[in-house]
Amino acid sequence: MANSPSGESVTERIVRVLETFDADRTVQTATEISRRAGLPSSTGHRMVADLLECGLLERDEDQRVRLGMRLWELALRGSHALRLRQAALPLMERVQARLREHTQLAVLENDETLFVERLSHPHAGANITRIAGRLPLHASSSGLVLLAHGPEELRERILAGPLDAVAPGTETDPARLRRDLARIRREGVVVAPGSVESVSTGVAVPIREGRGPVIAALSVVLPRDAPTGLAVEELRAAAARISATMGTHRPQAPGGHRDTRAS
Amino acid sequence: MANSPSGESVTERIVRVLETFDADRTVQTATEISRRAGLPSSTGHRMVADLLECGLLERDEDQRVRLGMRLWELALRGSHALRLRQAALPLMERVQARLREHTQLAVLENDETLFVERLSHPHAGANITRIAGRLPLHASSSGLVLLAHGPEELRERILAGPLDAVAPGTETDPARLRRDLARIRREGVVVAPGSVESVSTGVAVPIREGRGPVIAALSVVLPRDAPTGLAVEELRAAAARISATMGTHRPQAPGGHRDTRAS
Secondary structure, eight states: OOOOTTSOOHHHHHHHHHHTOBTTBOEEOHHHHHHHTTOOHHHHHHHHHHHHHHTSEEEOTTSOEEEOHHHHHHHHHTOHHHHHHHHHHHHHHHHHHHHOSEEEEEEEETTEEEEEEEEOOTTOOOOOOOTTOEEETTSSHHHHHHHHHSOHHHHHHHHTSOOOOSSTTSOOOHHHHHHHHHHHHHHSOEEEETSSOTTEEEEEEEEESTTSOEEEEEEEEEETTSOOHHHHHHHHHHHHHHHHHHTSOOOOOTTOOOOOSOO | OOOOTTSOOHHHHHHHHHHTOBTTBOEEOHHHHHHHTTOOHHHHHHHHHHHHHHTSEEEOTTSOEEEOHHHHHHHHHTOHHHHHHHHHHHHHHHHHHHHOSEEEEEEEETTEEEEEEEEOOTTOOOOOOOTTOEEEGGGSHHHHHHHHHSOHHHHHHHHTSOOOOSSTTOOOOHHHHHHHHHHHHHHSOEEEETSSOTTEEEEEEEEESTTSOEEEEEEEEEETTSOOHHHHHHHHHHHHHHHHHHTSOOOOOTTOOOOOOOO
């Protein structure tokens, strides 16, 4: 609908505008946005004006442009990610209080690992992930859990490569990765030393919708040579409780529509 | 740009589609979305197809439509709300651990109180707020903080009414509300019994950008007749630390653009 001469829809161009913002670039001018989105200046400025009008973008006190609180609200209030995150957060806090290390929640999104929540401990070590940040599926303990339990078609596609190394410890050999994934499905846990950062070991377990499909991964990032036994135990206990919550029907508000996905 | 015959932009129509989702309605059919967005069926179906294509919407396993993880990612990863929330969360956890009551973070958004984070305690009492939920500015302790410290033009507009009661304890008299707001600015804290729910008392304090303007409110919800001294003390200590964090320049990633708003 309302396609440009290039055949691109207005929606696609809006996404390109929103994509120019990230954790290191939260404020921009309309000119910068146009350039980074690859849009002609007049088109870019008109789109920014339009998005400001709707509140999806907003101006800061210096008249520069940032993502609007309205966008945040629209994205979250009806989001199934919010339900997962709400179910997981109290248990993540418990894991973090016991282990005092970075604790993370990730989902599969468009063939990558998307981190939807992260609790950081001030005394914990290095960790490059951040909320709404991504990593390749084969290069983090969370991603390996999601890949091991994901659709076979996805697994074959990823195994077909290319499998780039994020760190020296990233498994990039398809045959070995295939064996790793089979073991992860059997054992229900990943311990991945140095797969994202040389100095760290990721430990991750699957979260299910009740007893159903795997919908997320819960992980902690430990120093490379730390013992992993307690982390595995804590993560398994937390994941079991989050899975149970996600398997129950959501509470109904008056007039609300039942979410019948959970079984 | 690309306006419909009604003069409405495609962006406005996208917002209307996204607005049909909320906490009680996380999955819908394209027909339901069209009807609730007030769009002709063919237009609605085309827009849903377009939004699915871009990942802003996605299909669940029953082929119904829900908000896309991509929307969530775009809204969060470059959001200044995320920075506030990241600064506030560790302190909110501390407040919650000590008080064992609902702990909330709210900002001013389009003349209303928007709750951007909430930690709930399993044994805490009633609380109708939720993440990405809204309340009128005059009807919660958080809103009163934001209104007291907000622009004078906004305050006069809200005082001009109408001031609807959310609960029997909501202050709806403009003269008394004006005096309350002046006192809140002097004392730096709100204790609002029954302003949202008869059984609860909200306690809120302002969060500043360093020593600069008020950017958020931190609050707890106590049982109506509970003592408030410890809550005020904990909230003030937490808010001071969050304000200090928000007043510092954000850490720079290589090649990142400095956020010069903080001073």
